[in-house]
Amino acid sequence: MPKLSVYFIRAALLYLLAGFTLGxxxxxxxxxxxxxxxxxxxxxxxxxxxxxxxxxLVMGVAFWMMPRFAEAPFRGDERPAWLAFICLNLxxxxxxxxxxxxxxxxxxxxxxxxxxxxxxxxxRHLWPRIKPFAxxxxxxxxx
Amino acid sequence: MPxxxxxxxxxxxxxxxxxxxxxxxxxxxxxxxxxxxLSAFTPLFYHWLMLGWITQIIIGVSWWMFPRRDREQPRxxxxxxxxxxxxLNGGLLLRALSEPFVVRGTDPLLSGLxxxxxxxxxxAGALYVAQIWPRVKLK
Ligand code: HEM
Ligand code: HEM
Numbered sequence: 001m002p003k004l005s006v007y008f009i010r011a012a013l014l015y016l017l018a019g020f021t022l023g024x025x026x027x028x029x030x031x032x033x034x035x036x037x038x039x040x041x042x043x044x045x046x047x048x049x050x051x052x053x054x055x056x057l058v059m060g061v062a063f064w065m066m067p068r069f070a071e072a073p074f075r076g077d078e079r080p081a082w083l084a085f086i087c088l089n090l091x092x093x094x095x096x097x098x099x100x101x102x103x104x105x106x107x108x109x110x111x112x113x114x115x116x117x118x119x120x121x122x123x124r125h126l127w128p129r130i131k132p133f134a135x136x137x138x139x140x141x142x143x
Numbered sequence: 144m145p146x147x148x149x150x151x152x153x154x155x156x157x158x159x160x161x162x163x164x165x166x167x168x169x170x171x172x173x174x175x176x177x178x179x180x181l182s183a184f185t186p187l188f189y190h191w192l193m194l195g196w197i198t199q200i201i202i203g204v205s206w207w208m209f210p211r212r213d214r215e216q217p218r219x220x221x222x223x224x225x226x227x228x229x230x231l232n233g234g235l236l237l238r239a240l241s242e243p244f245v246v247r248g249t250d251p252l253l254s255g256l257x258x259x260x261x262x263x264x265x266x267a268g269a270l271y272v273a274q275i276w277p278r279v280k281l282k
Contacts, residue, residue: 001209001210001279001280001281001282002281003281006279006280006281009279010276010279013272013275013276013279014272016268016271016272017268017269017272020264020265020268020269021265023261023264023265024261024262024264024265025261027238027242027257027258027260027261027264028257028258028261030242030245030257031241031242031245031248031253031254031255031256031257031258031260031261032248032254032257032258033247033248049193050193053198054193054197054198054201057201
């Protein structure tokens with residue numbers, strides 16, 4: 001597994017932990033109300049599990065498993081994918097903060113814009129790798 | 144494909160179909176104005192889809208394909224894998240029995256089931272992270 005995938009997938013697992021904790025708090029509040037403020041965490045839960053967990057895991061696995069090239073650099077230009085990792089996580093955090101403070105429309109906009117940028121950068125990286133698997137030569141670059 | 148992965152992935156497929164059937168039922172209920180209470184099933188639909196289907200197949204495929212842990216236990220503890228399977232699916236089942244019907248904690252039985260469901264799903268997530276973490280590595 002390449003280094004960037006380790007980053008993506010470990011981050012995804014941390015978000016899983018955070019997101020499930022938020023979910024468990026919400027379900028507890030729903031089943032046995034104890035503090036109505038818990039409901040403020042609902043948009044955070046959705047942001048964390050969808051962008052932090054599911055999306056980030058898919059990106060990590062795609063970077064690892066999609067076909068490589070026959071010659072180095074086997075995964076092509078990795079820089080847009082690294083930038084995508086940074087933008088995605090910055091975007092998630094801006095969104096999370098925007099859910100918790102008043103008057104945060106601009107912050108929310110910036111967060112979502114960073115997430116869009118992350119997806120575009122990632123697609124830019126992955127696009128040429130959507131192709132038939134390279135021959136045995138590529139196996140040399142296998143990680 | 145290891146047995147545990149087959150169980151996760153096949154159960155995941157069952158949730159995929161079940162969640163869409165549930166949604167279909169909701170739409171039929173709404174279209175026929177049969178039972179407006181069906182909207183209380185919307186969160187269940189999303190979690191059958193995202194937890195029962197997507198997360199469950201992720202767990203199944205990662206158990207199968209992620210880098211080996213070490214020589215003695217290439218995939219980690221299989222028994223722990225079954226505990227995760229039981230907690231996730233037990234949690235989703237308890238959730239189906241409680242979440243759509245709870246009304247602000249007025250029924251102690253439903254409250255208890257919802258709390259158990261929350262605990263079981265959380266446990267499934269936490270144990271999965273602990274179990275797969277050492278397998279997310281270079282090589
Ligand atoms: C892959 C993991 C998960 C995803 C993608 C996810 C996604 C979502 C989504 C989309 C909603 C909004 C539902 C709606 O509008 O009807 C939601 C709400 C909620 N989630 Fe999750 N969730 C996940 C895991 C969990 C877990 C593990 C728990 C509990 C232990 C949980 C508990 C809740 C609760 C209680 C709500 C609020 C339901 C309501 O508004 O009545 N979620 N989640
Ligand atoms: C071409 C593909 C897709 C289209 C056109 C689409 C469209 C939509 C639409 C129209 C909504 C309703 C938004 C609203 O209530 O305002 C929605 C909600 C949702 N979608 Fe998708 N979707 C697509 C793919 C996916 C995929 C691949 C996933 C998950 C991996 C997903 C997960 C969700 C979730 C969890 C919600 C609920 C969000 C909430 O209630 O806040 N969707 N989608």
